[in-house]
Amino acid sequence: MLASAAVLALVGAAAASPMAVVPNYPPTMQSTGFRLVVNVTDKARDFTPSIQNLYINTIHVGAGLNQVGLGTKDNNPSIWYQNGTAADSRFGASTLITDQGTPLSPYGLSLVKNEGSATLSTARADGGLGTKGVAISHFPEGYRYLVPETYVVCNESLAYYQGTHFLVLEQAATTVSSTGQIEKNIPEGCAPVRLLPECATLESLPAGSYSSHEFAIDTDCYPDVASINWSLYGP
Ligand SMILES: *[C@@H]1O[C@H](CO)[C@@H](O)[C@H](O)[C@H]1NC(C)=O
Ligand SMILES: *[C@@H]1O[C@H](CO)[C@@H](O)[C@H](O)[C@H]1NC(C)=O
Ligand SMILES: *[C@@H]1O[C@H](CO)[C@@H](O)[C@H](O)[C@H]1NC(C)=O
Ligand SMILES: *[C@@H]1O[C@H](CO)[C@@H](O)[C@H](O)[C@H]1NC(C)=O
Secondary structure (H helix, E strand, C coil): CHHHHHHHHHHHHHHHCCCCCCCECCCCEEECEEEEEEEECCHHHCCCCCCCCCEEEEEEEECCEEEEEEECCCCCCCCEEEECCHHHHHCCCCEEEEEECCCCEEEEEEEEECCCCCCEEEEEEEEECCCCCCEECCCCCCCCCEECCCEEEEEEEEHHHCCEEEEEEEEECCEECCCCCEECCCCCCCEEEEEEEEEECCCCCCCCCCCCCCCECCEEEECCHHHCCHHHCEC
């Protein structure tokens, strides 16, 4: 009886081991500068052509004003850095910045509430401060991506371009309904995405710049997002 119990236990262990979930995540490096790469998290809501692995850039919509859009790697993707002290980073008070203009000046990523929506905000990269807490996730989270989630890409007409349509970045806040249901609030026609940091060189600033890299934070980033085989990683 004892022997068969031991055998049964062994069989059980052998059967269980392929099921055991060992967390495993793509390797990262560290850099102050990074680009943001689009990872579509619901393929059924992707655009045609696909926006998978496109890069985040900015769309000029006035003097010192930008919305946030998408382009290829050759299409001037923005280089970002996280700005703040170690304490800012730890307490969700750092911001995400890209340098633009002459002299180079900080353009912070901000989330601006859409009129008439309780949950949607439009991503902007206007000259000046960014929204505190827009940051790259860190340990103990296994993956590196921009928070707060959920970012969405939507097809919208921009008045500055006489109504021409652009794919723009917005953010949908998650809510909990009165019955305890978690609502992602992804708008119809928009693709939910994760924005992954891909390591890039943060160039040193020319003399006379208004930007400063003194508080640029060393950030975990992926060397080459497009080459990651997601099926090898998780949970
Ligand atoms: C990227 O998207 C794929 C599905 O297309 C998913 O398996 C993977 O977990 C996503 N990566 C991250 C970091 O969320
Ligand atoms: C960058 O962070 C430092 C330290 O918190 C802060 O003094 C500075 O104003 C920040 N710069 C921008 C452009 O937000
Ligand atoms: C965005 O919408 C416009 C107008 O409906 C359409 O012409 C265009 O093809 C759409 N763009 C994408 C990428 O789906
Ligand atoms: C990704 O990994 C899976 C599982 O090992 C493998 O079957 C698949 O061929 C890989 N895909 C690519 C594009 O390498």
